[in-house]
Amino acid sequence: MEFSSNTLTIHEEGNLFYTTFPSFDRTGKVHHAFSTRRGGMSQGFYASLNLGFKRGDDAQTVMRNFQRMSQATGIYCGDMVFSDQVHGDRILYVDQQYRGSGILKQPMLEQVDGLITDKKHVALVTFHADCVPLFFLDPVREVIGLAHAGWKGTLKKIGASMVRRMQEDHGCVPADILVGIGPSIGPCCFEVGEDVYRPFREAFPAQAGSLLLPAATEDKRYLDLWQANEAALLEAGITQAHITVTDLCTKCHPDYYFSHRFAGSRRGTQAAFLELY
Numbered sequence: 001m002e003f004s005s006n007t008l009t010i011h012e013e014g015n016l017f018y019t020t021f022p023s024f025d026r027t028g029k030v031h032h033a034f035s036t037r038r039g040g041m042s043q044g045f046y047a048s049l050n051l052g053f054k055r056g057d058d059a060q061t062v063m064r065n066f067q068r069m070s071q072a073t074g075i076y077c078g079d080m081v082f083s084d085q086v087h088g089d090r091i092l093y094v095d096q097q098y099r100g101s102g103i104l105k106q107p108m109l110e111q112v113d114g115l116i117t118d119k120k121h122v123a124l125v126t127f128h129a130d131c132v133p134l135f136f137l138d139p140v141r142e143v144i145g146l147a148h149a150g151w152k153g154t155l156k157k158i159g160a161s162m163v164r165r166m167q168e169d170h171g172c173v174p175a176d177i178l179v180g181i182g183p184s185i186g187p188c189c190f191e192v193g194e195d196v197y198r199p200f201r202e203a204f205p206a207q208a209g210s211l212l213l214p215a216a217t218e219d220k221r222y223l224d225l226w227q228a229n230e231a232a233l234l235e236a237g238i239t240q241a242h243i244t245v246t247d248l249c250t251k252c253h254p255d256y257y258f259s260h261r262f263a264g265s266r267r268g269t270q271a272a273f274l275e276l277y
């Protein structure tokens with residue numbers, strides 16, 4: 001399938017590809033990116049831009065891949081703070097003391113799927129290979145958040161939790177906040193069983209008709225995680241015009257993205273990056 005997008009900007013630098021959200025770029029307040037698998041040094045099923053240190057790939061090679069993303073995005077590796085994702089909805093505030101956590105020093109975070117900061121040069125990093133990356137920016141209060149939303153985090157409405165934290169802890173007004181829903185598995189490919197679609201029907205009663213579409217077999221449905229996240233964000237007070245939704249499905253583009261549904265556990269990992277500067 002052709003690699004193009006109507007909603008995201010695709011950056012191509014040599015053999016390196018990544019995407020950004022035009023609404024975030026326009027503010028001039030953040031460095032951000034969602035990586036692809038193109039432009040790194042890893043071999044085999046990690047080829048080539050694997051950004052997961054925990055997947056059995058050579059650590060020095062993964063570090064080189066981060067350096068490559070660093071050069072492209074302007075985000076220093078030493079400023080990065082890695083999440084520790086467990087498909088939960090815990091969000092942690094991080095500041096300068098966390099810089100380098102998970103990349104240049106021992107991980108300081110445990111069981112955290114969402115990160116938030118109001119400090120410059122603290123780069124939030126989450127990891128994805130089908131699961132939805134949610135980017136948040138309040139350009140008025142200068143607060144950012146980044147979250148990992150697989151189906152479990154989406155069901156727990158981690159995006160709405162992030163909005164609430166930005167409001168309660170940092171005085172953000174939801175109408176000011178920009179959100180980007182990044183490349184991940186699309187409604188075209190995310191077939192789920194009753195154990196997944198039933199709780200979604202209960203959690204999103206008003207949208208269930210469009211979130212869940214018929215699949216080839218009677219007991220399955222296609223689940224639209226993008227729309228579910230969008231619905232939770234609208235409910236939390238985010239303005240429709242401030243939400244950018246990806247049109248890039250990770251499973252539809254195996255040449256550009258690692259996809260768990262496509263490759264199982266024999267794969268690398270993408271990363272999402274977001275930093276105030």
Ligand SMILES: [Zn+2]
Nearest residue numbers: 188189249252
């Ligand atoms: Zn797809």
